[in-house]
Amino acid sequence: MRRAVCIVSPGNLASNPRVLKEADALYGAGYDVTAIVCDYNEVLRPADDQIEAAAPWKVIRVPRSRGDGVRARAFERLARILSILGVRIPVSIAALSARTPVGALMRRAAEVPADLYIAHYVAALPAVACAARRHGALIGFDAEDFHSGEGTDAPGDEFRMRMIRTVEEAILASCAHMTAAAPLIGRAYAERYGLGCPATVLNVFPLAMAPAHRRPAHRSEEAGRLRAYWFSQTIGLDRGLQAFIKAMSLAKTRVTLDIRGSNRWGHGDALIALAASLGLGDRVRLLPMAAPSEMVRLAADYDVGLSLETEVSENRRICLTNKIFTYLLAGVPVVMSDTPAQRLLAPDLGPAARLCSLDDPASLALTLDALASADRLAEASQLAWRLGRERYNWDREQNVLLQSVAAAFARRERGN
Structure with a gap:
């Protein structure tokens, strides 16, 4: 029986070649693959259409509505109030305060049965966690960046990083499969959250x-x-x-x-x-x-x-x-x-x-x-x-991804 893998990303198909490469590699290795992505950049829509038409794996595109930003700002205000009151901010509120359609991704991911859900970017982590709980599946995360380390001196960045850390801390420890786009990114995640060091899958191309x-x-x-x-x-x-x-x-x-x-x-x-x-x-x-x-x-x-x-x-x-x-x-x-x-x-x-x-x-x-x-x-x-x-090409580097996914399934079969 073929295992199913669902990749979730808050970006457009054409804006995230890493999603495409991983979906191609997993499909080529014999997995049933579904990619759930956002569809909000009109400039990229023609390219998204071409990619979807050519992809051998399934694509689900989630449109971004005008209400997404309104809801995000409302949850951000609520999170700030809780912070001022000294109340611990729930993961759901921290996640929904992001300026991405977190809720829509959660709903669509839950509708797709899979054996492994892989999040790209922090905004996809709540979606894969909820879907994995519903379907009794494994959770995965691909860290293209060190997201809780993206903060600068810009106004509001410190609060945004706190929300990201809240989400990461709640979900990453449950990940059975985790990869990072650079060795130091993997090390930073391991040290911050007490995790095993993720495998490095470099941002190379076919x-x-x-x-x-x-x-x-x-x-x-x-x-x-x-x-x-x-x-x-x-x-x-x-x-x-x-x-x-x-x-x-x-x-x-x-x-x-x-x-x-x-x-x-x-x-x-x-x-x-x-x-x-x-x-x-x-x-x-x-x-x-x-x-x-x-x-x-x-x-x-x-x-x-x-x-x-x-x-x-x-x-x-x-x-x-x-x-x-x-x-x-x-x-x-x-x-x-x-x-x-x-x-x-x-x-x-x-x-x-x-x-x-x-x-x-x-x-x-x-x-x-x-x-x-x-x-x-x-x-x-x-x-x-x-x-x-x-050395630095996807034909070689994809093996690291496939080995990490296979190891996650093998550990589950052994009951680890």
Whole structure:
């Protein structure tokens, strides 16, 4: 009898490639798979439609209603009142105070019988816990980030982190299967809640996304130039790009930078203004968002990719985003900021990665000048290409996920 796995995420299908990869891997391993996701981003809806039509596993899309935000604000007010009164905030109220359709996800997940429910992001944890209780199933959690460590100095963040910790503390101890997207994220969860350390499943991509052939090391029109690339769903001012632009102005090498992502908050305009003030107005461009499935192909056009995490939060210090592994699969060397997580990874990448300090643009400029050497860039590109094919790809990494799921079922059969 085939076991059933239900994956629950508060994001759109097209915004979370990790859900797609895990669903494909589990389905390919013989599980019946259902993915319950939200459907609230109209821009992504056409891509969601395409993914759903092509997926061999079942998709349930939960629309976000206008009342979701109203209900969330009401529960947040109630939670704040209880906090002021010194009353312990119930898990249900903490969960429903999130600005995501937690209640709708709980209702839909409970309607889908499964043997294992896997939550992506904290907002999905209440849904998988309730569904697992109803159907006598196992609970799983995939930590793409250290969610209770995402807080910054922004107003309201401390209270939001308290609500997240309330949910995590109540549910994570019951998880039979747990994975993390970086070693330090797994360690942070284990230490905070007294858990066994989750297996690390890196944010890598299938070999099928890689270009068929490695492109020349210098993709620019002439040696001594570097084309740099950074992408994200939303352009932000807390991702180290200001330091990189300042380094561009100090480098002897002519460095250009393409920034891809949504400029909905106007942060891209601020970066363009900074570049113009430094005489780099013709060297920094904003590019529109693109589908996650296109990112490896798009990255392959560049000489270097940027993974510039900052110290803005604990999560940013210990995460490993998919940028690094997108560049490697494309055969593009990586410039990484010197955070604990990236510093831990760097030795395994050798010349394919360069660590830099965002506090020292002059030193970063020297790094760019050194990388612009034709021989060094060729060596770095060749190694990035090899690492992407031999080590950092989903064809290999999915085995960690499958082993963790199989082990959870095996423990249950043994009565552990």
